[in-house]
Structures are given as C-alpha cells and as structure tokens.
Amino acid sequence: MKQITQSDLDDLAVGVAILGSGGGGDPSYRRMIAKQQLEKGGPINLLKFSELDSNSIVAPIGFMGAPLVSIERMPSTRQFLSIIPAVEKVYGRKIDALIATEIGGGNAFTPLIVAGKMGIPVVDADTIGRAFPELQHSTCNLFGISASPAVLTDIHGNTRVIIANDAFQIEQQCRLATVEMGSSALLCFYIMNCHEAKKATIPDSFSHGFAIGRSIRQAKESGANPIEALLEYSKGVWLDSGTIIDIEQSISKGFLQGNVLVKTETGIIKISYQNEYLVAFRDETPIISTPDIIAILEIETSTPITSESLAYGLRVAILGLPSPSIWQTEKGLELVGPRSFGYKFDYKPISKRLP
Amino acid sequence: MNNSYIIGIDIGGTNTDATLIDNQSHILFKCKTPTTSPLENGVRTVLQNIIKHKEVIPSAVKGVFVGTTHTTNALLENRDLYKVGVIRIAGHNPDTILPCFGWPQEICQSVFVGCITIDGGYECDGRSITPFVPSQVKEAASKLVEQGAESIAIIGVFSPIISDQETESAKIIQELFGQDFPISLSYHIGGVGFIERENSTILNCALKKPIGQGFRNLERVKSELGINCPLLITQNDGSVIGVQQAVNDPLLTISSGATNSFIGASKLTNLRDAIVVDIGGTSTDIGMVINGYPKRSIHNVRIGGINLNFPIPDVLSLALGGGSYISFDNESRIHIGPKSSGKNIFKEAKLFGGDKLTLSDAAAKIGCFHFSTGNIENVPISQESAHNIIRTATDKIEYCIQRMRGNRQDIPVIAVGGGAPLLENLKGVLLPENADVANAFGAALAEISGTIDTVVNLSNREETLNKLKEEATNIAIKGGADSKKTTIIDVQITPYHYMKNQLARVIIKASGPRHHI
Numbered sequence: 099m100k101q102i103t104q105s106d107l108d109d110l111a112v113g114v115a116i117l118g119s120g121g122g123g124d125p126s127y128r129r130m131i132a133k134q135q136l137e138k139g140g141p142i143n144l145l146k147f148s149e150l151d152s153n154s155i156v157a158p159i160g161f162m163g164a165p166l167v168s169i170e171r172m173p174s175t176r177q178f179l180s181i182i183p184a185v186e187k188v189y190g191r192k193i194d195a196l197i198a199t200e201i202g203g204g205n206a207f208t209p210l211i212v213a214g215k216m217g218i219p220v221v222d223a224d225t226i227g228r229a230f231p232e233l234q235h236s237t238c239n240l241f242g243i244s245a246s247p248a249v250l251t252d253i254h255g256n257t258r259v260i261i262a263n264d265a266f267q268i269e270q271q272c273r274l275a276t277v278e279m280g281s282s283a284l285l286c287f288y289i290m291n292c293h294e295a296k297k298a299t300i301p302d303s304f305s306h307g308f309a310i311g312r313s314i315r316q317a318k319e320s321g322a323n324p325i326e327a328l329l330e331y332s333k334g335v336w337l338d339s340g341t342i343i344d345i346e347q348s349i350s351k352g353f354l355q356g357n358v359l360v361k362t363e364t365g366i367i368k369i370s371y372q373n374e375y376l377v378a379f380r381d382e383t384p385i386i387s388t389p390d391i392i393a394i395l396e397i398e399t400s401t402p403i404t405s406e407s408l409a410y411g412l413r414v415a416i417l418g419l420p421s422p423s424i425w426q427t428e429k430g431l432e433l434v435g436p437r438s439f440g441y442k443f444d445y446k447p448i449s450k451r452l453p
Numbered sequence: 454m455n456n457s458y459i460i461g462i463d464i465g466g467t468n469t470d471a472t473l474i475d476n477q478s479h480i481l482f483k484c485k486t487p488t489t490s491p492l493e494n495g496v497r498t499v500l501q502n503i504i505k506h507k508e509v510i511p512s513a514v515k516g517v518f519v520g521t522t523h524t525t526n527a528l529l530e531n532r533d534l535y536k537v538g539v540i541r542i543a544g545h546n547p548d549t550i551l552p553c554f555g556w557p558q559e560i561c562q563s564v565f566v567g568c569i570t571i572d573g574g575y576e577c578d579g580r581s582i583t584p585f586v587p588s589q590v591k592e593a594a595s596k597l598v599e600q601g602a603e604s605i606a607i608i609g610v611f612s613p614i615i616s617d618q619e620t621e622s623a624k625i626i627q628e629l630f631g632q633d634f635p636i637s638l639s640y641h642i643g644g645v646g647f648i649e650r651e652n653s654t655i656l657n658c659a660l661k662k663p664i665g666q667g668f669r670n671l672e673r674v675k676s677e678l679g680i681n682c683p684l685l686i687t688q689n690d691g692s693v694i695g696v697q698q699a700v701n702d703p704l705l706t707i708s709s710g711a712t713n714s715f716i717g718a719s720k721l722t723n724l725r726d727a728i729v730v731d732i733g734g735t736s737t738d739i740g741m742v743i744n745g746y747p748k749r750s751i752h753n754v755r756i757g758g759i760n761l762n763f764p765i766p767d768v769l770s771l772a773l774g775g776g777s778y779i780s781f782d783n784e785s786r787i788h789i790g791p792k793s794s795g796k797n798i799f800k801e802a803k804l805f806g807g808d809k810l811t812l813s814d815a816a817a818k819i820g821c822f823h824f825s826t827g828n829i830e831n832v833p834i835s836q837e838s839a840h841n842i843i844r845t846a847t848d849k850i851e852y853c854i855q856r857m858r859g860n861r862q863d864i865p866v867i868a869v870g871g872g873a874p875l876l877e878n879l880k881g882v883l884l885p886e887n888a889d890v891a892n893a894f895g896a897a898l899a900e901i902s903g904t905i906d907t908v909v910n911l912s913n914r915e916e917t918l919n920k921l922k923e924e925a926t927n928i929a930i931k932g933g934a935d936s937k938k939t940t941i942i943d944v945q946i947t948p949y950h951y952m953k954n955q956l957a958r959v960i961i962k963a964s965g966p967r968h969h970i
Binding site: 127130131133134135164166167169170171172173174175176177178211253254277280281345346347348349398399410411 | 543545546547548549550551554555574576577578580582610611645646647648748749750764767914943944945946948955
C-alpha cells in the first residue's frame, strides 16, 4: 500500500496531463482539490489488485462533461460526498475501492479526492489508459462489463440513476443528463468485482502517471531537456513546434469541440479535438491519430496544455505517444480508431507514420 | 519640427530615473535621484532637472510616460496592501478550493480577511446556479468590513460571460460604503478559470492602496510644472494606460518595470534577440527579448508565489542589487542579500559613512562602481575580499543567465541598470551607453495600443475577426501608433456556448511604437 503525498500529486498532475491527449480536464484544479483534501482531510491510500480482498467491489469514478466547465464552476464538497452512498443504495452492496475511469487529465485525481473523503482506498488502475470523450470508450466495455446502472451527481448533490441497453446508449442518456446538470457531472459506472476488474482494466496506471511526471521533473532539476526525457521514457516522437495562431471552440452537446492551428517553420498544423486531441493534420494529411496520444506542451516550461487551456500566442511542442496496446487491436480500433470519430481514414501507429 | 519631446520616468525601489528623448528616440538628457516616499517628490526633482538643464519649454513635451516597480515591490515586501474580503457568487458553494489556496502564508495572512459565498452565479448555458439575492450582498459586505476588510473582491461563476450579478453587487456595496470604497470585479480582470481570476481580483484589490493616491499626485506634480501633455503609466505589455485606469487596475502595471528595461536594453543596443540583465539597487531581473519584445510567459504566471491569468514577461528575479547587505558566516562564506538598503543606500552604506556593508561598497573598493560622493577608505575590507564578494555576486547572476538561456547558446547578453558595470568583465556581455537608464528609456518608448472588447457573431469567423483586428489597429493608430509597425498582440475569444449564431465575447489588442511626432 502506498500513502499518497503532496509531491506525488505534483508529479501525477504533469504525467496525466500528457496521458490525457489534451482531455480529461486540466489537472491543476483537481490537483488543488486533492491537495486541500490531503491538507485538511484524511490520508489517501493507493493499493495494487493483489492487496485487495477477492470479494471486493470496485467502482470506476470520474467527471463527465466539458472540461472548461470544471475550471469555472468548481465541484462542491456535497457533490463528492453524495455519489458513493447513492451507488451503494442502487447496487445494494458496499463499495470497497475506487479506480479511475480514465488516467488521462484531471480525472486521475477524481477517485483520490472521493477516496480521501469516504475513507476507502484507490486501486492503481484505470479503464482507458489515456482519456477518451465518450463512455463506451472503456476497456470494461471491451470485456463485456455492464455500464448500467450508471450514477450521476450534480454540484448540488442531486443524483440520477440511468439504466440503458448498452454502453452506447448509456453514453447518450448520461450525456443528456450531464448537459442538464450544467455540462459537468460526477459519474460512477462499470461497477465490478475484484476478479472482473483485474481482467478488464489497465493496471499500474497511477504508477505510470507518477513516472512520467517524475521524468520531466528530474530532467528539469538536472538541467537536461525535459521533453527529450519524456520522449525517451514514453517512446514518443516530437512531431513539430510552433506558435498557436487560432483556437476555434464551442461547448456542444456536453463536449468542448474545436480546432487549434499551430504555425510551424514549415507550415500549419491543425489539431482537431473533442475534449481530447484526436487527429493532427499537416495540410490535409493526418500525421497522428487516435488512439495514439497527442500532447501539446508549452515549449519553454514543458507544461502540458489541455484543450480548455489553449491560448493564443503560446509557443508549443507537439508530441506523439503510442497508444495503450489494447486499443491497437481490431476490436479496440473499432471503438476508438479514427473512423469511430467520423474520420475517413484508417489508424496507422505513430511508429509507422514517421521515417 | 525638432522641438518636441517625450519624457520617460522609471520609479524603482532605489532610484527614480528619467530620460528626455527627441522625436528620433535619441536620448538628450538623463538624470537620477533617490526614490522618495511619497513618490511624487522624486518625480518632481527629475522633471525640474530636465526643464532646467535642457531649457525645455514645457509645452514641447508631448508625453510623460511612467513605469514603476512600486506595485511589485509592495507585493514582494508585503507592505502597504489593503485587507481584502472576498464574495463568491456561487450558489453551490465550491468550497473544494478555498480562496488564496497555495498562496505564500505571509501574503495570505496580511491580505485575506475572509470569504463569504452567496447565492447566484451562472451555468455555462446561462441559467442561474441558484437565484441571485441582492440582500445577501449587503449582509456579506457588512460582515467582511466588520471583520476588517478595507476592500472587496467579487467573483461570480461564469461572470466573464454574464457579468450583471457582479456589477449589481458593486452598486449595492457602493450604496453602503460610498463611491470610493475599493472594489474589484472579476469579469473585468480576466477570463474563464475561476481560481486564477479570483487570485488576480484579490491582488488587484490589495494593490489599490499603494498605487491609489501616489499616482494621482504624479499627475498634479506634472501639471504644477506647466507640462500639460498626458501623464501615462506603462503596463505589463509595454503599452500605456491613463492614471485612472492604473488606479482601478494596478495589476496591469505589475511587471511594467521589467518590461521597460528589457525593451530599453534592446533599443539601446539595436539587438532584437538578447538576454537582458537589469541590476538595480534592490534586485536583479533577468529576462529575454525576442524580436524586440519581452518573452512572455502565458501559462504558470506567478507573481510572489501566486498563480495569475494574464501574460507578463518571463523574469527570473534575484534578491541581489547595489544596496544588498553583505554578511559573512562562521566559516567566512559570503552572503549577499536578500535584504537591501534600497533607497537608504546613501545613508547606510559604509562608503557614505553608514554602518552597513553593501555590494556597492565592495564594487567601489575595486573601482567597478564610481560614486561622486563617498570615500572608499570608509570600506573596512581588503581588495581581495572585495573581489571575492563581487565574484560571488556575478556567479549567482551567471547561473541565472544560463537558466534563461536554455538551448540558445549563441544569444548575446545585455547588462543594464545602475549595477550593470558589475558584469563589465564577463565574456559576451554588452554594456551599452546609457545602460543606467535603460528602463526610463524603455518607458519613453512605450507603445500605443488599441483594444476592442465586444460581442459578435462568429459564424463568418475569419472575416469577422479580421475586421475586429483592423478596428483595434485603427484605434492604436489614431492614438498615435505607427501604422507600419502596429501588430495584434492579443486575441481572446470566449464563446457563449448556449446561444445560437455562435455569439462570443472577443477581446483584441493591437499595439505599435509611437509615430514620429
């Protein structure tokens, strides 16, 4: 068992902002919430599956909605306290541990905050390995775990329970509810037992997040190039660098959607996003696409920039990191490949796109 | 047509400097005097000097531009700040992050009185989170003032999109405590991002105290001397604002000192890309100019350890300057600063018969600094010891230069400020003529800007934005900016997500150097 420290939270914030491919929400706000929780509330404990009783019930938890909303209309304590009792009431079982719905972005912190408030542990795992915009984009869905009943709470602590036929319809129903709840809601779904969770989730995702953050921090401390240190650890590539010259965005159907244009030495790179950066184009040709991870870092400080924090005039590096292997399978690509988001081309791994 | 002038003034922690420039940006005269408290006395001295020595006709002065580190110093030294009460308009009570979370404790303790959360605030689609109740504003404000608040910061959820609850709250508070009661509204200070906007609003409130009366007095002093042109204050982005706006939004001026010295250094050397080291009496600022403009940090903007949400120049600051106290520990190791004699150097330093050993004493001992008064016989250290002190200081500065340099190994370094001669013998360092008044020169060169803040339909995005950019550019040109050199320096677009027709609040800023008079 690991007790989370304040400096773990700092490393994690950097690591998961990169894993989020621009989505999952800017970790800075959730990190502050987690830090205030550690400072004023109880400890937060992180377990491995092997340390969990085999009868345990595990609940993935995270925010759903537009990340921009979560940095302006911050969550309330009531919202965090309401969700687990509601889930227990619906399932008629005690929830023994939480995991992250997605390790990418601010949602990595969500189970840590709730766990601290409820006095239960978090398991070192998540159900995406990065961040994705919709609820069917989950390893639990690939492994046939039911997404119903899904439980949502709003900022006032009001709860909705949604039961639907499959993960796609859970997404549609929950999205409608989230829009009504102000385009951001706390969500708990794909509830499973420990045995199922071992099979259907991605293990060690928090450890991975800490390690990425640490690689950047240690490079900074030793005077090495932090971006190169990150690429070496994560086997990624440096696609290009330039200045942000336009950001086109809207909150639509509960998502933050748009395009960001980066002027580089050789031309313009357009990155399309739906919460997450999904595809980068040079001229009209895709140079990287989902499920590979696209990271935008401010070049001088190596700070990852999430989609709601994009700003005119920022000088940025655009990086590509390989996707978790499970999404590169045929079934995985059917769910999260470029065609599933409406693009008319096939996925080509980043390692094969570049010379 | 050669008889029109601009005066640039820099009010630093130690000295008040001034330069007189002609319409070709040549420096005709410069002078320095210790910074005074109140500020206007030093400014009167330099203005009188200029008029007397150059026989300038006051009506030929076309602009007096003032830059200052006064606000920054007030914050860094944590003195002379208003106590601030915070009202959050947020019906759901977002207590998961409390105001001033993560601030340095000392500043938080001396500024933050308390926070009261009241009903109201907006969802992103324009619905109220809970209905706004005006009587709660009255209660909250009264309670905060009772607790010792001298000013009130008001932050409403999604106020950058809908600001009416904030403006209504301000009205209620002014009815209660009078028109002059200091208030800051968050929608005025920044965009979406509640915590950074709240931090900025609180600081803006606190800084109204050191900047308020002092700045109004500057204007009076200028008029008393018969100078009738506008007195303008330089802001963080290198352009100017009027005194009233500086008094309302002191945060806009918080980095003007560094901005001016970086721009001044670039113009003194005609180098458009360089690292600039400004060694003053209290501190040393190290930054970079790229293409003639200070390199900005947009993300992770921190001043005095507080996260804010507007662009400022990227500066590394060292508490090391001409007035820094020198001490030795038990193992004879040299310690420089962080305390400094500041504007009292002419009383406190050994050189001038005082009892404090300062960096200036050591520099004078080895002939690096030259003072018209003072006696190096008063400095009770050996030549060798003085050399060691200077080396310790330059080592510290060199380390910061390397950090700022990153992988740009070939970029030149410009040393400016009163302490610039410290770096005289370092390889690759340029020491331009008039280096000692680079920041006053930079202030005199301040740009004219034009801002458009409007709500438009963006369905024809490119055309609409281009039209607004042209409008902002035209405002700057009308204000006196050179039409050939005016460029767009900022674009902020905040969409109204819930409205049809892609309505958005668009803020565009254009800025350019002054057209020759």
